[in-house]
Amino acid sequence: MLNNVKILYHQGxxxxxxxxxxxxxxxxxxxxxxxxxxxxxxxxxxxCPTSAINKNPVSIDLGKCTFCGECARVFSNKISxxxxxxxxxxxxxNLIIKEGVDKPIELNSExxxxxxxxxxxxxxxxxxxxAAGDNSCxxxxxxxxxxxxxxxxxxxxxVASPRHADGIVITGPISENMAEPVQICYDATPSPKIIIxxxxxxxxxxxxxxxRAINRSFLEKYPIDLYVPGNPVHPLTFINGVLSLIAKRKxx
Amino acid sequence: MNYITIFNNQTIPxxxxxxxxxxxxxxxxxxxxxxxxxxxxVNYYGYNIGNKxxxxxxxxxxxxxxxxxxxxxxxQNEKLNSFTAKLLCFEKFEREIHENFGIGxxxxxxxxxxxxxxxxxxxxxQIANYPFYSIDSDELHEVGVGPIHAGIIEPGxxxxxxxxxxxxxxxxxxxxxxRGIEDLFIHKKNILQxxxxxxxxxxxxxxxxxxxxxxxxxxLCGYKTKSDVEFGRTIALELERIAVHTGDISAxxxxxxYQLGSSVFGRLRTPxxxxxxxxxxNRLGKGLIRPGRNQFSFNKLxxxxxxxVLDKFEPDFTEMNEELFSLPSALSRFERTGVVSFExxxxxxxxxxxxxxxxxxxxxRLSHPYGLYSELNHEPIxxxxxxVYSRVQIRKHEVWQSIKHIRNLLNNIPxxxxxxxxxxxxxxxxxxxxxxxxxxGEICHCAITDSSGDLLHYKVKDxxxxxxxxxxxxVRNNEISDFPVCNKSFNLSYCGHDL
Ligand code: SF4
Numbered sequence: 001m002l003n004n005v006k007i008l009y010h011q012g013x014x015x016x017x018x019x020x021x022x023x024x025x026x027x028x029x030x031x032x033x034x035x036x037x038x039x040x041x042x043x044x045x046x047x048c049p050t051s052a053i054n055k056n057p058v059s060i061d062l063g064k065c066t067f068c069g070e071c072a073r074v075f076s077n078k079i080s081x082x083x084x085x086x087x088x089x090x091x092x093x094n095l096i097i098k099e100g101v102d103k104p105i106e107l108n109s110e111x112x113x114x115x116x117x118x119x120x121x122x123x124x125x126x127x128x129x130x131a132a133g134d135n136s137c138x139x140x141x142x143x144x145x146x147x148x149x150x151x152x153x154x155x156x157x158x159v160a161s162p163r164h165a166d167g168i169v170i171t172g173p174i175s176e177n178m179a180e181p182v183q184i185c186y187d188a189t190p191s192p193k194i195i196i197x198x199x200x201x202x203x204x205x206x207x208x209x210x211x212r213a214i215n216r217s218f219l220e221k222y223p224i225d226l227y228v229p230g231n232p233v234h235p236l237t238f239i240n241g242v243l244s245l246i247a248k249r250k251x252x
Numbered sequence: 253m254n255y256i257t258i259f260n261n262q263t264i265p266x267x268x269x270x271x272x273x274x275x276x277x278x279x280x281x282x283x284x285x286x287x288x289x290x291x292x293x294v295n296y297y298g299y300n301i302g303n304k305x306x307x308x309x310x311x312x313x314x315x316x317x318x319x320x321x322x323x324x325x326x327x328q329n330e331k332l333n334s335f336t337a338k339l340l341c342f343e344k345f346e347r348e349i350h351e352n353f354g355i356g357x358x359x360x361x362x363x364x365x366x367x368x369x370x371x372x373x374x375x376x377x378q379i380a381n382y383p384f385y386s387i388d389s390d391e392l393h394e395v396g397v398g399p400i401h402a403g404i405i406e407p408g409x410x411x412x413x414x415x416x417x418x419x420x421x422x423x424x425x426x427x428x429x430x431r432g433i434e435d436l437f438i439h440k441k442n443i444l445q446x447x448x449x450x451x452x453x454x455x456x457x458x459x460x461x462x463x464x465x466x467x468x469x470x471x472l473c474g475y476k477t478k479s480d481v482e483f484g485r486t487i488a489l490e491l492e493r494i495a496v497h498t499g500d501i502s503a504x505x506x507x508x509x510y511q512l513g514s515s516v517f518g519r520l521r522t523p524x525x526x527x528x529x530x531x532x533x534n535r536l537g538k539g540l541i542r543p544g545r546n547q548f549s550f551n552k553l554x555x556x557x558x559x560x561v562l563d564k565f566e567p568d569f570t571e572m573n574e575e576l577f578s579l580p581s582a583l584s585r586f587e588r589t590g591v592v593s594f595e596x597x598x599x600x601x602x603x604x605x606x607x608x609x610x611x612x613x614x615x616x617r618l619s620h621p622y623g624l625y626s627e628l629n630h631e632p633i634x635x636x637x638x639x640v641y642s643r644v645q646i647r648k649h650e651v652w653q654s655i656k657h658i659r660n661l662l663n664n665i666p667x668x669x670x671x672x673x674x675x676x677x678x679x680x681x682x683x684x685x686x687x688x689x690x691x692x693g694e695i696c697h698c699a700i701t702d703s704s705g706d707l708l709h710y711k712v713k714d715x716x717x718x719x720x721x722x723x724x725x726x727v728r729n730n731e732i733s734d735f736p737v738c739n740k741s742f743n744l745s746y747c748g749h750d751l
Pocket of ligand 1: 047048049050051052053060064065066067068069070071072
């Protein structure tokens, strides 16, 4: 018993008191800022491994970006990554960061279905589907529930069966071999239900977008409630994204 | 000679690999491996040349650091004698060759599908109609789990045949994660794209796979990797090992319902991966390692921080382990659970931790050194019981050992040098093999270039390719309730296998 108390004492305080405002230590590649500086745009766009950079004017699509940081390394005056980890959007276009824009990415409240706050505002149970994910987003989603991030305190939890879930979280580009299981899992989730895409691979296919071994037709059938960028998604990005999806809104 | 002898990370002309007739290939390689536990097959695969298939077989000798490479050309519709009939460790390689090219074998015991790769030969073989092994008996029942598992983890399907609680047989169906990785290496022409693919092979082995890819590329380009770059990579490899082993001990505690261990080890993993973020901006080390350079070089300041992190980590890690390994309730779940014998790990060609748990000394850091390992006097941690206990013990000791290696390295942090290096074009018509000891075991990448120096073929082998069979053997005759703890103590990769 005494040993256990000692061990507990040695852990200190681990949990992050406020996951919406905490500062990430060290380097973090969050929301980018693109300066108006003139550069060779062709060269810049060519650098990007996933064609996330568009030209004139320069923009970065966070749904495609793997956050490798190469563009900011080579064109450091043009592109810099801030520590802003609130990267989620519920409209695909809002993931595109344009030149000269330095403002937070926010959810488009008109697109959030009315029932979401009402049904899931206090408790949201999610079923995670790894659809050819490389286990990095999966590890980070697990971490979202650990003693540091403690997502459970907001009533947001991952559950073991789609039958217990209010929605699904897909990671990975969706391989051909996972296309059917994804559909089965979605169908097994009771309505109303939400769909969250977590990570670059899930949102756009990422580096796998033109692989012949993937099949993303599932995503064409249903509206997506939340896009959470990252490679992998950071737990803070995920928690903040989901919190803003289920938050109470004016007029609700 | 029927084979050429090379060393880890060496590039040779493809034409220097002796091409022999198939039966000679078979005999040569069987003779190389038979009865020698220090030798094993690190890769055996095929690729198309015109309408023929070229087979390449690589056997490593763990004592002499040598790798023996031989090859043969065969026809698609040929029916061959299998290596597997002589040595079991070839069974999966041959199943893969059969799946991809349709090559048949007279005497392979079971040519079941490996991963339903996109370019498989027989498209009628679908993941939905997998030929599971079944037993016809009123006494027995089957339990199917997956592909989507209960936790947040990658998909695979497990089919148990049980007698009451007792597992008689476990069959593991993989392939759900197949993304066409090896094809993408060829089709994506840009080096950064290829590095990105390498770091997306397995998210828990980002450093291991990216290092293997970088070594292949640097060797192909005739580039001598700078020692400060290898310094950073060696540190990163050991940190990755510490992070995953710690997380896995946490997972094992979860599966024996030991909440304190689960939380404490889980939280101890955090400072290590957060250190990766401080160093390179990503908790899993993505974006850190690139051919010819590391994106963020290691420096004195990072060294000081790392010392601080480890100084705090180590006493807590040790304290929690002392408690865990003194609990009779924990030990009774670990000891003699999920045993794989020395004979079995040798015959299936297990690598890494899954070999060392049963007394088989197999560790690329010692046997085929790269990076700074030859300076570290690395001695593999070996256990002998092959049970969950051995696997958890290995993890614990390897964490301590990695900390020791890192501390040694930190005594001599190299001065920073420029991070920008232009690599030459890869050599033409060449073959390169690179072995890296990831935390799971041996990672092997092989590349072949064409007459203009572009990639013609790229082959990746994750340690899980060998080790999944060890898990299937481990659970035999155990209770099905012990499956989770057996599974977690191995923690094999789905995506690394499926590619
Ligand atoms: S950080 Fe994103 S936009 Fe920049 S090069 Fe990498 S993937 Fe492309």
